[in-house]
Amino acid sequence: MKYMLIMRSTDEAIEASKDMDFDEIIAAMGQYNESLIKAGVLLAGEGLAMEEGFIVDFESDPPLVSDGPYGETKELFSGFWIIQTSTKDEALEWAKRCPLGPGSKLEVRRVSEMSDFDQDNEYIQKEAGWREELGTDRPVAG
Incomplete structure (x- = not known):
């Protein structure tokens, strides 16, 4: 795991x-x-x-971008x-x-691992193919 x-x-x-x-x-x-x-x-x-960094907040469309990281240490x-x-x-x-x-x-x-997701999902199947192409068991997307 x-x-x-x-x-x-x-x-x-x-x-x-x-x-x-x-x-x-x-x-x-x-x-x-x-x-x-x-x-x-x-x-x-x-x-x-x-x-250095920035925050992308998806509360609005388009997302709001602000300087970051967060100002409060507890969020950092x-x-x-x-x-x-x-x-x-x-x-x-x-x-x-x-x-x-x-x-x-x-x-x-x-x-999360591939086995945590519905294996019939089109993008889970594509993810498995991408991993095979890259020769890795790491996810290619978050």
Whole structure:
């Protein structure tokens, strides 16, 4: 099963990180990433820039575009990992090992798989074909 670990921080956590040695933060994350890789569970992971981005709001037609990311930290996520584990409990154990401090949270969500959808749907069948063409089991669309 695939899980997405979504890193979230409060204003307090961001402020506290300013007093920490950045090299130590990078080293701790690097060690965590290395352990995920060595265990064979890491599929993807990235940090996200907090300074750049935009929001597309579909409340109106056409959608409204505004500068982003969100202004409130509670709505902001700053990075993610996608891991593949045998069980939900194994995903939980990996999440608990993440080197985040007080004020940070790691939201864990199962990634939908092809088998979760009606296999008779035209676009589910096309998705399977696209994946085969690309030689991947990754989704080609969100």
